[in-house]
Amino acid sequence: MSEYSENGVLKRGEHRLTQHTFLFQPKISEVMKNINKVMIGKEDAALLSLVALLARGHVLLEDVPGVGKTMLVKTLAKSLDCDFKRIQFTPDLLPSDVTGVSIYNPKTLEFEFRPGPILGNIVLADEINRTSPKTQSALLEGMEETSLTVDGNTVSLSDPFFVMATQNPIEYEGTYPLPEAQLDRFLIKMKMGYPTAKQEMEMLSKTSGKHPIHEITSVLTRDELVDLQKEVEDVYVDRTINHYIVELVTGTRNHQGVYLGVSPRGSIALMKAAKAYAFIHDRDYVVPDDVQYMAPFVLCHRMILTSEAKFEGTTPESVVQELLSTTSIPVQRNISE
Template sequence: MNDQIAKILTNIDEVMIGKREVATLSLVALLAEGHILLEDVPGVGKTMMVRTLAKSIGTSFNRIQFTPDLLPSDVVGVSIYNPKTLEFEFREGPIVGHIVLADEINRTSPKTQSALLEAMEEGTVTVDGETVHIPKPFFVMATQNPIEYEGTYSLPEAQLDRFLFKIQMGYPTFDEEVEVLRRAAHREPLKTLQSVMTIEELRALQQQVKTVHIEDSVKAYIVDIVRQTRSDQHVYLGASPRASIALMRASQSYAFMQGRSYVLPDDVQYLAKFVLSHRLILKQEARYEQIEAEEIVQRVVARVAVPTQKAMNYE
């Protein structure tokens, strides 16, 4: 594993107890230039995770608290008339930043949610015909509460498709929660956290991830898995070709995190549920039978033939 990546994970471990997998997946998404949707109950550390990540890299951190009355201009920015210059000037919104926390994203209207689409996919925002490029690296970590549905709006499929991963934090174990109390009683680790990576170093790592080798047989394996989701009996709408690209890029990033210059089928198998589950639209029968999307993805992965060693040619 890269030394700088290891230092970031160590930093996160200083603040977050027992969240190594979530921290690893967050870094995988960041290095793959993707975005994350964190779905879990309040109080398990979703906001703390993204703040720790931002502070470890020493980059800008913006937070958008989504509410029912939030307007698209509150997210992307607005043009304001300057009487001195007799011109309109663009005042950028909080989405224009390096690491952005979109807190409780499902509490705002679909119109405001859609304002994020261009930013997340194209890396730009357009206001009054003026296009502004968001500086790279650009990483959005959105959160939503899966329990309270009153006053919330379900994310549209197009928006969900823009997230590389959908993951859950989960409650800590008994021992982990005791350790949380012990640390909170004596200090606040986030305040003393030091940056261990610069923006330039992060950009360099993102470019290195793109050079990770992936055999044609593994690419075919990814496509086979994604196509199988479209024909599953419990799926109304399966994963799109964008999902295939997302799974490939995530696998390259994960392999890089493991210190390898090539992707293994194991990488694809591990990441499949995080990449594909939120992109599936299930039939009503599946809901009646209480079948979850994660179960379907795992079932698909289990039945797709894994590339053999002979088909893979790694040096």
């Protein structure tokens, strides 16, 4: 038997992490340090980005201009020895500008596929809500299927494949907001927020000369990243934790202020995010605290509130916090092996 203490921390149980994994844990810390050198006071954003990357998910960053959304992605990409691509979404961007296009070669008398930027490992989709739904769908197909359909042919995407999309919430003219069904493709949705006065002072000091991003070097290779993603898949999730996740998700569907609750895809996403979060914290098992921390970032953008709830000032965040406070927390797990 292995037990959780009252605060959800495992007291006794098997440890499944391999020696191979322990060799990589310092490198995860180095990636975090790299991001924190550039992004002052954004430890949570760095952690969540790494959670999504290790869980083979994608991130939607929604915040006002100038808070460092693009810089976060660039720093993460520089920390990894992976192919980085950037797509600047504009109203006239075509799907072929994202996926690539087949061009006729008169010398070989054959069509040759010229890959688009989506075939990179780390893809920055900047201002995703500025392009048409047709072009957005080209990106979101790849995010969901890890493959593309180009001229009737299926093209597999690179491994690893990670998309971090940004959007500006305050400008609505000339934008195409992502439908809820497409928002569901993102594992995590988060905001950066303004820095404190002290953090902004430190930021000014660090950027007065050479920008710290130029000093960032890669600390994790592509193959090492793929190995880590496979290790995350092996993180143990007890049946009681799965039941806890299902109760939280079911609660969104039964809440009187929610018109459309979280789908089963959201349950899977929360489980994967909790596994990656546990792995980053040197554990090979998920505890309730992992689920509680990740729930707001995984569930909120998957809900649609009723008009009445919005009028009363209810937000998806308040719904999730209510469910976290009212849903019973598992305090024990049994292993029979």
